[in-house]
Amino acid sequence: MKPQNNLGAATIRLLLGAAVGVACGTAAALFLHVLTSVTAVREGHPWLLWLLPVGGACMSWIYMRWGRQAAQGNPLLFASIRGGEGDIPLRMGPMALLGTWMTHLLGGSAGREGTALQLGGSLAAWIGRLLRVPPTESRLLLLCGISGGFGAVFGTPVAGAVFAFEVAGFRVLTPLRLLSALTASFVGHVTALAWGASHTHYSIGPVPFADLGLLLRVALAAVAFGLLARLFVRLLASLRALLIRHVPQIVWRSVIGGLLVIGLTYVCGSRDYLGLSLPLLSSSFDAQAEGDAFVWKLLFTVVTLGSGYPGGEVTPLFVIGAAFGSFLAGMLSAPPALLAGVGMVSIFAGAARAPLACFALGIELFGGGGALYLLVSCVLSALLAGSSGLYHRSVPSSALRRIGQTIQRLK
Template identity: 30%
Template sequence: MNKYISEYKEIGIYAISAIFVGLAVGVLDTLFGKVLIFIGTFRDSYAGYLIPMLPFAGLFIVYMYKKIGKNTNKGISLVFAAGNEELEEIPKRMIPLTILGTWITHLFGGSAGREGVAVQIGATFSHAIGRKIPYKNASKIMLITGMAAGFGGLFETPFAATFFALEVLVVGKLEYLALFPALIAAFVASFVSHFLGLEKFSVNLDVALSMDGQTMLKILVLGIIFGAVGGLFAYMLGYAKRYMVEKLPDLRKRIFFVGILISALLLMFHMGRYSGLGTNLIAADFNGEIVYGYDWIVKFILTILTLAAGFQGGEVTPIFSIGSSLGVWLAPLFGLPIEFVAALGYISVFSSATNTLIAPALIGAEVFGFDYLPYFLLTVCVSYVFNGNHSIYGGQKTIL
């Protein structure tokens, strides 16, 4: 009997901690997300004035991190290091720095995401709590819990957020002890951010399909293509980071001169169409607006340049836009509904680039509808296999 009391007590402590984490991270995600939306709208209104200032914004980011950031410019790599027990404590100053750095990057046109910031917020906050809980692996369990809260609060996809946090640290191993608190934190953070008015992206996908042999074959081929593109993105991002460090080891020079190149390309290609998150491209993909066949390629290149140069932000939302824009281009070639193939690309390129399997399928279900989950599972399984075992997260471990 004492054994069960002890176990339920531990579960209860994690559950209460998860509720607290979900509440706090949900509020922080909302603040971060709402300001980011405002920044994106403001930038689009004055793109011609703000985008040319991107190189100087980069210099300010470098100065900010050098003065007060110490090693926090490593960003999400610190989260992975802590999750794999290679780092004892995540510096708390990383939260305001990564938020401010990402806001600046987006204000001046950098092509970057936002999930990295949300995950860092949740992980840093919850890992500190976990270090005070007197149970084995408490810090790791709480770190995963915070990652789920960060992702769930920002995207309001709590099931996907839970499994993303469980899957992403180590490929081939799920930390099941973290499942319950991660689920609680993800749902609480998602509820809080929704209650506070942070908008959720969702599409009422309404297409008639049958799971016949021909459709399955088309989805398999699409999965291979999406898997190759996601794997290539992850590989090229890692390669670009290493190459730029080798050629321009001084971060100030790197971010300034590459920033000039990025600014020029952003202005050259439709005056800032490829700035920021890429949500404008996603909206175009699912609303029947103008989509160029090269949208996904340009967004692919500019996102890699932005992040490799040293600007702040995540990769996931640009990856969503790359996948959905590629899907729009491929749909007529396969004779499938445009919105459906865009949805497959949205989740499958994400699966491939992050080397995760369950979370992307659940993102598809939570964003586009659970009725299509069998199709999502099929394409994600294929894209996961054909990604070349690459990941945008350099700190991700793999168990063979």
């Protein structure tokens, strides 16, 4: 190919990435605005929780009736990227959008990333079909969709691009591919902001650059984060398998899950664990969290997602990690805000097997002051979380071991 053709191909890829970013940012802004509204409605009308089993059953029936391939959700996205298997229908995004709004309106404990990825992936696939993008480029376009969706919903464009490559297992990473994903993610982020979307900011406070004693305490906490991430993934997979085995109809699985969430709410005597639980996340940075807060949030989330309610795992994992880290701070004599921030990204790093994306996420959320602690904790958590992850395949264990060896040499 001639140089000018190379330049032309690169320009087309970047323009496609930007187009995907605009679509993802617009959809993400709509998603976040409505999500804020439905959360306010639920908090103002506590009786809506009693409709969770009915709402879940209705959404499950809709997926059975019209979902088709879209019902596979994120696994279909990653399968299409890794091996070009399966087409991504446009209906996947709107159905995930409506389902997640319903989950949060009625009190399910779920997150946002599942919707972000499915919105981004379905829009990217639709743009590819509209512009007749060749099959060889469609996988990259899907990666741009995941990058743009993640970056727009969480306000972390660099982490969005790294997450797409790390979790999707894209084997050949070239500068142009990375630049295309970064373009989609940054454009998506800026577009969402232009539509009025906002993101909550947290502070880990002043942190010493390289305090050996503090680093050792963070490493101890990282071991606990990795084990908790492993527990979360196994509980979620086990509950899904149990319900599928004994309750073949997905509609009834949703009914059972909704009833269990209602029961958990009255057993624990609090509604703090419904929805995103962002107040619990914020309070974990301000003071030491209660010892049972992360346990309750984990149970609510496993029941909600394990019984088939639409949503994502990431924001609940943020809450679980921050609350657990804040609680551990008292035991380890460490700053609660620091361990809350480190726990927030490290639990996700272990559960998703995505330490590099979560390290970038931590830098974007908290700044570079705690970079060493974030890196060590994310890598250790991912190493100890086991081979299974939320997205099934990500960074191979050998690659994680090489990262750990590199950190050991630096020390």
